[in-house]
């Protein structure tokens with residue numbers, strides 16, 4: 161699965177990388193909020209931290 165950044169066109173096949181990209185580059189992107197629903201993304205690391 162490829163994750164496409166709607167803000168800048170960046171692509172990655174790693175959900176963690178995509179999440180971090182959004183968080184670091186587009187902290188206010190509405191796309192970032194989707195990541196708070198972990199059911200939508202099969203994170204490889206189940207302990208992937210969401211807390212600040």
Ligand SMILES: [Zn+2]
Nearest residue numbers: 165167168170
């Ligand atoms: Zn981006």
